[in-house]
Amino acid sequence: MAPRRLHGVIMATTRFRTFRNLYKDSVTLMQLAQRLRERDGIAQASCLMATPANLAQLEQADLSIDVAPSPNDLLVVVRGEPADCEAALDAADALLQANDTTAHSGGAAFSLPLTSVALGVAQAPDADLALISVPGDYAGAEAMKALALGLHVMLFSDNVPIAEERAIKTVARDKGLLVMGPDCGTAIVNGVPLGFANVVRRGDIGLVAASGTGLQEVTCRIHHLGGGVSQALGTGGRDLKEEIGGITMLQGVAALAADAATRVIVLISKPPAPDIARRIEAAAAQAGKPVVVHFLGASAQALRAPLVAATSLRHAADLAVALARGDGARVTAPAPAAADLTQVDQRCAAMAPTQQAVRALFTGGTFCYEAQLAFNARGLPCKSNAPTTASQPFDGRYDGHVLLDLGDDDYTRGRPHPMIDPSVRDALVRAQGADAQVAIILFDVVLGYGSHADPAHSLAAALRDAQTQARAQGRTLLAIGHVCGTDGDPQDKAGQLRTLQEAGALIVGSNIEAALLAAHGAARRATPL
């Protein structure tokens, strides 16, 4: 462009100004750039959001700048004589700050003022817990800072080295503080849900769990039975390994033992290291209140009062509520209802001979684990990406019974967890319709804070599509699932159940019932009628 009013091209320079978190529409910005270009001494002008794509365009237009602004910054760049550039930038500033540059545009954005835990504490001096969710490389340092400020820590982040976890937890224990995590996604502290948690009644049952969805299942069941939760503490999945020594679970047991509002304690975990299990059981035995222990898949062993062993997540909740009511611990392990077994039998009887396999597509890791245990117990061979000791590792081939934890890293790399974005699971559900082996689709739906606003909607559509495709090929599928949630959750549990039932799914009250029904169906299909 030949600048008509440019005094001297040789003197031309590039100047810019950034406006943080200021939003204007494209027409406003183009009009502003045009007005700047019309000013004396200005050869070029551009007004745009400072995105990498736009910065590359500026570079091509010989308007490159030597700073790295954020995509939320509005950038005004001018090229011309130095004094005129400054005047043009001042003019742009005035025009942009005016509320009515155009009638339909103009907005200012909130810039989060809190950039550290310390600033947060300064603003909220009563705060006593820091929730940390940053990449694992930085999480340990942030946790240490929070502990130094006297805060308990919930560490949502994963990928924290185990040595760092031990160091953090040791420091916390020495300070009398609790570290929930790393990789702790669920907790309810003083009635405040943290991360993925459900809306449950407050009450007298305290929980400590190394399992997020396990904690959700048990708290929801407690709520469903009319009981309530005093505290639900997460430990992170590695807390009960030898390297960590169960530091958080031991602290949790001690805290709940001392908590007057807690009458019954529930402990949930995958099988701990044997020595750690002994230490935890010894600590629990000293709690002075009944303690329900459910270490999923651990070999059955007699526990002495006040410890009570549960056989499933649902059983743990049933026992806890009974104990809290003083009804004793004579609660039998849950089994599928006769009517549901009959329905499974009838649906399986109508299947094609090729249909032998169960495909379980879970969003909750503990649900996947619990379902595998049900299959293992019946001697049904199965594969999983998160296998129990009796299951085979999933090799990527959908052959036979396959039980998948879709919240595992394999399926969440670069995308949200399936509880938040169910599209990966929906696609896999649809794919089962084309597989002549598939007899039963087993699934979970997890409601509550943090989860998708309407997970049943897309899942029901996927189930219908799978059924339609199977029917077109002369087959019929059986979908069995359960919804982990409460009537207080944001997603409207009754509506979610209705949506899935209308899609033809058999919905039962707990994961273990769904898994037992699926295993029953698998056994039926393995023994043709």
Added chain:
Amino acid sequence: MLIQPAPIAAPHALLHPRQQLGRPQRALQVSAIGHLVPRRAFAGRVHSTFAQACNIACGDALLTLVTPRAGHGPTSIELHDAPADLRGWFTTGDALVCRHGIARSPRVTLDFTQARVWRPAARRSTVPPSRWHPRLLSATAWLARRQRERSSVIAGAAADAAGELTAACRALQGARAAQLATRLVGWGEGLTPAGDDFLVGLCAGLDALLADDPARIACRAALSDALVAAVSRTPTISAHHLRLAAGGHFGERLLDARDAWLSDTPWRDVEAAWRAACAIGATSGADALSGLLGALRAWHPVACTA
């Protein structure tokens, strides 16, 4: 969708937003909410305010308070009898906490209890393949006329990249499409860069034409992955729309425009829907329709591999 409704980080501040003294409270009825909006409980802060819209940051997602004229969206909250200028009632940084269907900010109370939920209906094309080509020509000419009035980089510097992206989708080259989509993210001057608007429209079109074709589904998934991975390259508001598009969620006006084109309705009805879609933003609506048109060209029935 990344809506995080729980009051997770600072319960003291979020559960008890400070009232601003000297300003009256105003009670507003919410007439409708998008299907991704938590109905009963959420907590957020005002991210940005405009005359006719106000964005609430809720975790990684934005909920948008809008007037009835704006049309529904998956994360929009439609206010009945809204103030003429929302900037007088919402200030950036204000906490907005919803419990049991009642949301409170320092100056406004929002009642969600009577809100109906807007949820887009799933539709498939009813246009006979023989009529696709004339309809494409009509839509292209219509949009070109519109772009002569208000142009963006999609009709200029980014046109080649947009065209190549359409071609990659037609060829079902997911990796190539992902690469080109990443290049378009954040390209354009304004609040929602034109490249992003194009991508949203493209996704909306592609979603209607998947036809259960595994190759198309894989291509679309690659595009979604690319968008999610690139959201840090664009302003927050636009990043939200890209995330929604990656998950297959779109606004009512765009869906109406798409569905009108795909249904066997008279062209004047299609024009009416496209005019309404074009009214979004300065060029955003037109840029999204460009993307939609790209999808319609890419996955024309004769190109279907199913």
